Amino acid sequence: MAVMTILKYPDERLRTVAKPVEQVDDALRGIIEDMFETMYGSQGVGLAATQVNVHKRLFIADCSENGNEPLTFINPEIIERDGLHENEEGCLSFPNVYAKVERAGKIKVRALDKNGDTFEREAEGLLAICIQHEIDHLNGKLFVDYLSPLKRDRIRKKLEKEARLAAKLD
Amino acid sequence: MSKAAPARAAAARILQQVLHNGRSLSQAIPSETERLTQSERAFAQAICYQVLRQLPAYEWLISQLIEKPLKSKVRIVHYILLVGLCQLRDMRVPAHAAIAETVEACTQVRQKNLKGMVNAVLRAYQRQQESLEKQLANQAALSPALLHGHPSWLVKRLQNAYPDTWPAICTANNQPPPFWLRVNSQHYTSAEYLALLHAKGIAAELDSQLPTGFASEHAAIRLLQGADVTQLPGFSEGHVSVQDRSAQFAAHLLQAEPGMRVLDACAAPGGKTVHLLERYPAIQVTALDADASRLQRVHDNLARMQVHADVVCGDASQPMGWWNGQLFDRILLDAPCSATGVIRRHPDIKWLRRADDIDTLVALQQQILQAQWQLLKPGGQLLYATCSVLPEENKLQIQQFLATVNDAEAVPIAGIADSAATGWQLLPNAEGGDGFYYFLLQKRT
Numbered sequence: 001m002a003v004m005t006i007l008k009y010p011d012e013r014l015r016t017v018a019k020p021v022e023q024v025d026d027a028l029r030g031i032i033e034d035m036f037e038t039m040y041g042s043q044g045v046g047l048a049a050t051q052v053n054v055h056k057r058l059f060i061a062d063c064s065e066n067g068n069e070p071l072t073f074i075n076p077e078i079i080e081r082d083g084l085h086e087n088e089e090g091c092l093s094f095p096n097v098y099a100k101v102e103r104a105g106k107i108k109v110r111a112l113d114k115n116g117d118t119f120e121r122e123a124e125g126l127l128a129i130c131i132q133h134e135i136d137h138l139n140g141k142l143f144v145d146y147l148s149p150l151k152r153d154r155i156r157k158k159l160e161k162e163a164r165l166a167a168k169l170d
Numbered sequence: 171m172s173k174a175a176p177a178r179a180a181a182a183r184i185l186q187q188v189l190h191n192g193r194s195l196s197q198a199i200p201s202e203t204e205r206l207t208q209s210e211r212a213f214a215q216a217i218c219y220q221v222l223r224q225l226p227a228y229e230w231l232i233s234q235l236i237e238k239p240l241k242s243k244v245r246i247v248h249y250i251l252l253v254g255l256c257q258l259r260d261m262r263v264p265a266h267a268a269i270a271e272t273v274e275a276c277t278q279v280r281q282k283n284l285k286g287m288v289n290a291v292l293r294a295y296q297r298q299q300e301s302l303e304k305q306l307a308n309q310a311a312l313s314p315a316l317l318h319g320h321p322s323w324l325v326k327r328l329q330n331a332y333p334d335t336w337p338a339i340c341t342a343n344n345q346p347p348p349f350w351l352r353v354n355s356q357h358y359t360s361a362e363y364l365a366l367l368h369a370k371g372i373a374a375e376l377d378s379q380l381p382t383g384f385a386s387e388h389a390a391i392r393l394l395q396g397a398d399v400t401q402l403p404g405f406s407e408g409h410v411s412v413q414d415r416s417a418q419f420a421a422h423l424l425q426a427e428p429g430m431r432v433l434d435a436c437a438a439p440g441g442k443t444v445h446l447l448e449r450y451p452a453i454q455v456t457a458l459d460a461d462a463s464r465l466q467r468v469h470d471n472l473a474r475m476q477v478h479a480d481v482v483c484g485d486a487s488q489p490m491g492w493w494n495g496q497l498f499d500r501i502l503l504d505a506p507c508s509a510t511g512v513i514r515r516h517p518d519i520k521w522l523r524r525a526d527d528i529d530t531l532v533a534l535q536q537q538i539l540q541a542q543w544q545l546l547k548p549g550g551q552l553l554y555a556t557c558s559v560l561p562e563e564n565k566l567q568i569q570q571f572l573a574t575v576n577d578a579e580a581v582p583i584a585g586i587a588d589s590a591a592t593g594w595q596l597l598p599n600a601e602g603g604d605g606f607y608y609f610l611l612q613k614r615t
Contacts, residue, residue, distance in 0.1 A: 043274070044172045045171055046171035047171075089171060129171070130171045
């Protein structure tokens with residue numbers, strides 16, 4: 001297993017629209033394993049393949065308290081949504097940035113699991129938010145797109161500055 | 171996706187804001203906990219309150235565990251250590267989780283490089299806990315400031331003012347306050363509202379220490395269990411408010427007749443303004459405060475309780491800027507003060523106030539008192555109030571005032587011994603109210 005590099009905003013590759021997965025095989029399962037290691041290593045609760053520069057429709061999540069419920073979603077689609085909730089979100093591609101985003105409170109998702117079998121799952125709370133957030137990534141959409149241009153610009157400047165500082169330190 | 175910023179980093183940032191930047195807890199907590207869940211927010215707050223209550227002990231422990239103080243650039247890590255120690259000493263958090271999560275907080279405050287150091291310090295404390303705590307107890311036996319978690323200057327002032335009872339005051343300052351309610355007498359007597367609470371299965375009791383001469387129908391109610399205030403019967407309609415027992419005596423002491431002009435001179439946030447209008451609905455109240463942003467809370471309070479007052483932004487010590495020349499029948503002067511009576515609610519006060527602030531406040535209070543006295547009708551009454559326990563701001567202040575004016579006389583408070591000479595000094599009490607002071611003055615005709 002290996003920890004992968006997470007693309008950081010404003011990296012243009014985060015805007016790529018991912019392609020459907022045609023075959024769930026060992027190569028893909030290898031990527032999934034690496035993604036889990038990457039996510040757990042950075043205190044994430046969800047990670048889309050797009051964020052590690054793999055442009056396939058695939059994301060992983062673990063929204064449990066103790067980090068022991070790994071979930072894999074391949075070719076996911078949301079088939080039902082209900083209610084609206086505003087919640088604070090963060091993103092591994094936006095270190096230390098948090099913002100309130102309005103999303104459906106309850107959803108039903110259909111996807112393939114890591115064995116290639118279709119499953120449906122209802123979700124609410126943090127998991128529902130996470131699934132919507134990750135599917136956005138697969139479509140090249142980021143949570144800051146829901147914010148005003150002013151706020152988005154402020155976040156971009158902040159992250160660019162931090163990247164410059166980090167580059168200097170290295 | 172990543173989860174919102176966790177509680178421990180937020181707690182460290184709050185402590186830094188208070189102890190380093192001099193901001194108050196009530197300013198720092200909202201901005202730093204905005205993105206926490208409700209339970210994380212409560213956890214971060216509990217840590218901050220506990221650390222501020224026993225700060226000298228925590229600082230002593232850190233001084234034993236690290237060789238030299240952390241420099242200003244990495245000072246945030248000092249506050250992370252306070253947060254870690256607090257969990258290990260005083261919170262019901264499993265030690266492994268306390269340490270792991272606190273170490274992780276270093277990343278969130280961008281001090282990844284000091285993770286190892288935080289881990290080592292917290293583990294060292296864990297290993298030596300017994301002997302360190304024993305040494306701390308020995309040290310504390312020699313230092314009242316360390317034992318009671320108060321700054322030395324304040325301990326000295328309390329010792330001078332209360333040679334016998336100062337340790338009890340310090341102890342009460344370190345205990346979380348009980349939950350007091352004020353019943354809107356336009357809707358219920360206290361006994362009626364208490365019955366309503368009991369019917370809902372909420373444990374509560376009437377003020378059991380009400381002095382004689384005070385009407386029990388207006389007694390404060392103490393909740394004996396935690397409750398979400400917004401769920402209390404009639405809360406949103408303004409039938410009940412949250413207000414400490416001691417502060418509730420203001421409207422009782424300043425008795426007003428229908429039609430009287432009443433000035434609430436330092437009104438924000440408006441709790442007492444509203445209380446006056448509940449007790450005496452037919453009076454005309456002017457609510458004055460110098461801080462325009464805090465006056466918004468007066469407007470909010472008046473709106474929630476559906477009562478009217480003229481809200482004026484102005485300086486109580488400079489009436490020329492706002493006064494229309496009409497004298498007042500009653501004035502409530504809840505003067506700006508050291509707030510040393512409400513330390514149990516605001517433990518940050520101990521570290522934000524400095525010894526020389528007291529002289530400044532005493533001078534300001536005298537100035538306001540002199541100015542307000544000019545606005546009072548002959549025969550009218552002025553109630554001087556503070557949430558301080560220091561005599562300089564209270565009985566000495568009034569004695570000074572009485573020595574300089576010739577048309578003021580003290581009005582005794584029924585049931586309170588010596589109140590015409592020294593006023594009524596309430597001390598903080600674990601089961602009772604906050605530290606508070608009242609003196610009632612009347613202008614000779």
